[in-house]
Amino acid sequence: MSKTITNNKSIDTIINEYITIRFDKIIKHCEYQANQSRVKYYILKVITAIGAVIIPILNNLSLNFQYANSIYDVSKILITVIGLFVACSIALEEVFKFREKWTHSLSIKLYLEKELQFFEHQIGHYKKENIDESFKSFVQKVETAISEESKTLTRLLAQIDKTNSAII
Numbered sequence: 001m002s003k004t005i006t007n008n009k010s011i012d013t014i015i016n017e018y019i020t021i022r023f024d025k026i027i028k029h030c031e032y033q034a035n036q037s038r039v040k041y042y043i044l045k046v047i048t049a050i051g052a053v054i055i056p057i058l059n060n061l062s063l064n065f066q067y068a069n070s071i072y073d074v075s076k077i078l079i080t081v082i083g084l085f086v087a088c089s090i091a092l093e094e095v096f097k098f099r100e101k102w103t104h105s106l107s108i109k110l111y112l113e114k115e116l117q118f119f120e121h122q123i124g125h126y127k128k129e130n131i132d133e134s135f136k137s138f139v140q141k142v143e144t145a146i147s148e149e150s151k152t153l154t155r156l157l158a159q160i161d162k163t164n165s166a167i168i
Helices: 011-059 074-096 098-120 131-167
Strands: 064-067 070-073
Touching (some): 011 074, 011 098, 074 098, 098 131
């Protein structure tokens, strides 16, 4: 395994550098993106769910407020405001596609982690190759996955832009 290749670095050193510099950075990025999208998705879903439960309750209540010889129906005002929040949360989820971003980032992360395990244990499609060929195959699969992730994210952002411009 200490076969010398370019710049007098061993294959082990090159593998270690690739994994610590490139691979780990991509995994952390995917994990961050997945977590951010998941949190935003659940916040919007909680707003929608709570609002959907509260609106019928408020509709059956009569909450009046008297001010300056005028009576205001607070329940109707609250229903309108909460309904607005529910509609906005549904619209924001549709526009920004947090669920899709979350699941996509998570699936890329899991795929890359699986490839790393296969490579480190020399199983699957890395089993019969020597370490040089195995590493080249690993890098190719990782870089292809990163490229595909970028293309998919670009398509998703273009779709978001198209949706936003249609709304405006």
